[in-house]
Amino acid sequence: MLQFENVEKIMKKKRIIKNVSVQINKGESIGIVGPNGAGKSTFLKILASVLKPDSGTVFYNGVPYSKNVQDLRKQIGYIPQEIALFEELTVKDQIHFWKKAAKNMGSPTYILEMLHALGLHHVYHQKVKALSGGWKRKLNVCAGMLHNPDIILLDEPTAGVDLAAKDDLLTWLKSLHKSGKTIILISHEWDVINYLSDSIFVLQNGEILFEGPSEQLDQFEKDQLDLEENQELIKILRQRKR
Amino acid sequence: MGTYLFLLNKLLFQNKWKLAFTILFPLFLLTVVFPFATSTVEESSIPIAWVDQEKEGFAETIGFRINEDPRIQLLHVNSKEEAIVAVRTGKVEAAFILDEQFNQHIKSGDIRKQMEWIRTSRSFLDTFVKEKVAAEVMRFALNSKAANDLQQLKRNEEDFNWEVAFQHADQYWEPEPLFQMDFVPSNSGDLEQEEAIDNLTIGLLGFWMWYTWIIFAGGLLPIYQWKEKGLLDRIRLRSGSIRAFISSFYLVQTLFYSLLFFLLITLTLTSLKVEMNAVNIYIPAFIGFISMLLLTMIVNLFIKKQSVYLMLIIIYSMLSFVFSFLAISSGFEKWWSYILPHYWFYQLML
Numbered sequence: 262m263l264q265f266e267n268v269e270k271i272m273k274k275k276r277i278i279k280n281v282s283v284q285i286n287k288g289e290s291i292g293i294v295g296p297n298g299a300g301k302s303t304f305l306k307i308l309a310s311v312l313k314p315d316s317g318t319v320f321y322n323g324v325p326y327s328k329n330v331q332d333l334r335k336q337i338g339y340i341p342q343e344i345a346l347f348e349e350l351t352v353k354d355q356i357h358f359w360k361k362a363a364k365n366m367g368s369p370t371y372i373l374e375m376l377h378a379l380g381l382h383h384v385y386h387q388k389v390k391a392l393s394g395g396w397k398r399k400l401n402v403c404a405g406m407l408h409n410p411d412i413i414l415l416d417e418p419t420a421g422v423d424l425a426a427k428d429d430l431l432t433w434l435k436s437l438h439k440s441g442k443t444i445i446l447i448s449h450e451w452d453v454i455n456y457l458s459d460s461i462f463v464l465q466n467g468e469i470l471f472e473g474p475s476e477q478l479d480q481f482e483k484d485q486l487d488l489e490e491n492q493e494l495i496k497i498l499r500q501r502k503r
Numbered sequence: 504m505g506t507y508l509f510l511l512n513k514l515l516f517q518n519k520w521k522l523a524f525t526i527l528f529p530l531f532l533l534t535v536v537f538p539f540a541t542s543t544v545e546e547s548s549i550p551i552a553w554v555d556q557e558k559e560g561f562a563e564t565i566g567f568r569i570n571e572d573p574r575i576q577l578l579h580v581n582s583k584e585e586a587i588v589a590v591r592t593g594k595v596e597a598a599f600i601l602d603e604q605f606n607q608h609i610k611s612g613d614i615r616k617q618m619e620w621i622r623t624s625r626s627f628l629d630t631f632v633k634e635k636v637a638a639e640v641m642r643f644a645l646n647s648k649a650a651n652d653l654q655q656l657k658r659n660e661e662d663f664n665w666e667v668a669f670q671h672a673d674q675y676w677e678p679e680p681l682f683q684m685d686f687v688p689s690n691s692g693d694l695e696q697e698e699a700i701d702n703l704t705i706g707l708l709g710f711w712m713w714y715t716w717i718i719f720a721g722g723l724l725p726i727y728q729w730k731e732k733g734l735l736d737r738i739r740l741r742s743g744s745i746r747a748f749i750s751s752f753y754l755v756q757t758l759f760y761s762l763l764f765f766l767l768i769t770l771t772l773t774s775l776k777v778e779m780n781a782v783n784i785y786i787p788a789f790i791g792f793i794s795m796l797l798l799t800m801i802v803n804l805f806i807k808k809q810s811v812y813l814m815l816i817i818i819y820s821m822l823s824f825v826f827s828f829l830a831i832s833s834g835f836e837k838w839w840s841y842i843l844p845h846y847w848f849y850q851l852m853l
Contacts, residue, residue: 309740310740311736311739311740331743334740334741334743337740339736339737339740341733341736341737343731343732343733344732345732345733345734345736345737346732346734347510347514347734349513349514349517349518350510350513350514350517354510354513358510359737359741362507362738362741362742362748363741363742404737405737408741
């Protein structure tokens with residue numbers, strides 16, 4: 262469904278993504294891990310069509326992004342790491358705005374279900390700036406998914422979120438995955454990755470070093486990672502066993 | 504676009520304190536601070552600029568007689584331009600410019616448009632001087648007219664002396680004129696009145712332009728924050744483009760700050776009792792202000808770093824305000840004055 266073919270991205274004269282070729286199938290759930298500066302967020306932004314690659318091509322259903330970007334954007338729900346919300350508005354106004362701004366919308370039933378699943382109906386009339394980090398994070402996810410997308414791209418969706426909010430988010434995302442949605446998420450938290458992902462991408466220095474189920478990570482670490490050169494990555498991978 | 508306008512309108516009026524400060528601060532300046540800072544003519548005598556290009560004959564005599572009055576202090580200047588600067592800077596209450604052929608015209612009894620009267624809307628005491636000048640001009644002109652008529656009647660008499668006839672006519676003015684002249688308050692016909700906008704008004708209008716410029720520039724800062732937070736990316740993903748959103752944002756900001764600017768101009772002109780002239784003030788203000796807003800929006804669009812954008816606007820607006828004022832009020836004009844929006848406003852206004 263989504264395919265990277267020799268994709269490169271250069272930012273500030275630095276190769277952030279290096280010749281990456283990878284395929285993501287419909288209904289898959291992929292967790293992306295890697296050290297800071299590995300290119301994870303850039304990879305996700307290229308998938309979301311927020312950034313254009315400097316070379317190589319990204320395909321959606323076999324058609325290059327450049328030829329069907331508007332159709333693709335209707336199917337993609339991208340939730341950035343930053344809280345991309347208007348802080349001065351109430352939750353109600355915020356949802357109203359993003360509904361109006363979108364050219365395609367999810368059904369009222371879907372939106373209502375999402376609001377209840379994330380508990381946002383409790384803070385419906387409060388201003389965003391008055392909400393805690395957890396509520397903001399949930400609203401951030403909600404605002405990016407009001408159009409009921411088939412492909413969900415999440416960059417650290419649970420960062421700074423309390424346990425209750427995290428539970429709400431993960432349960433809801435899991436239910437979406439079960440209903441056939443494709444999920445690609447970046448996280449530093451292994452419990453999130455393990456709960457939601459069928460498959461793992463390990464990124465380092467703009468390259469995908471590993472793609473496969475988490476059970477194969479031990480073998481990958483043993484066979485392909487030099488302890489001296491990959492200290493930080495190894496530390497991250499070992500955290501999953503804690 | 505309606506959705507964006509609705510949202511941006513809400514965002515603009517969300518912070519009530521900021522909004523209140525934006526509007527109340529200039530009103531506070533206008534009603535409390537500026538009245539104490541305005542300069543008025545304090546001397547007991549009335550300073551008047553006097554331009555006499557002939558420096559002899561009737562012109563010289565009239566100047567001498569006017570200057571004899573202890574309540575009037577004549578400042579002899581060489582040109583109309585100098586006189587205008589003196590009026591604008593508040594150095595004098597008003598200026599009188601005598602025609603180049605003043606003596607010849609008075610001798611022929613012609614009193615129309617022989618003198619130019621330059622004042623500001625704040626000039627007050629100069630009307631007294633105007634009366635006095637007009638009386639002197641009228642006196643000489645009528646004497647001349649009488650002597651001329653007599654000369655016509657006695658053109659065959661060889662011993663006729665024009666000067667004697669003139670002096671004879673002059674006796675009808677002492678101790679009181681035989682006929683008192685009835686002035687029409689604004690313009691008597693023999694004096695041409697010209698309105699000049701004084702430095703205080705120019706300075707205040709320029710200050711409001713600078714103030715609205717700075718807060719308009721500050722009002723565009725959320726663009727940088729929205730970009731940083733990924734809001735613009737989210738809008739681009741959801742609606743296909745951010746063009747309509749950015750245009751709506753600029754439109755809402757422009758409308759709000761234009762309204763504020765024109766409100767401040769109107770209040771300033773009202774409090775200074777300056778005639779609100781659309782051609783002289785509002786149209787130049789509109790052109791200067793819109794040019795300034797467009798420049799700011801262009802800088803906002805093309806400068807990627809918030810700190811660089813802010814620094815540029817602060818320096819540019821300060822230069823524009825200060826140097827344009829200096830250029831207009833004291834002739835400190837340089838070629839680069841033409842890149843300052845305040846200068847365009849002043850040039851069009853004056």
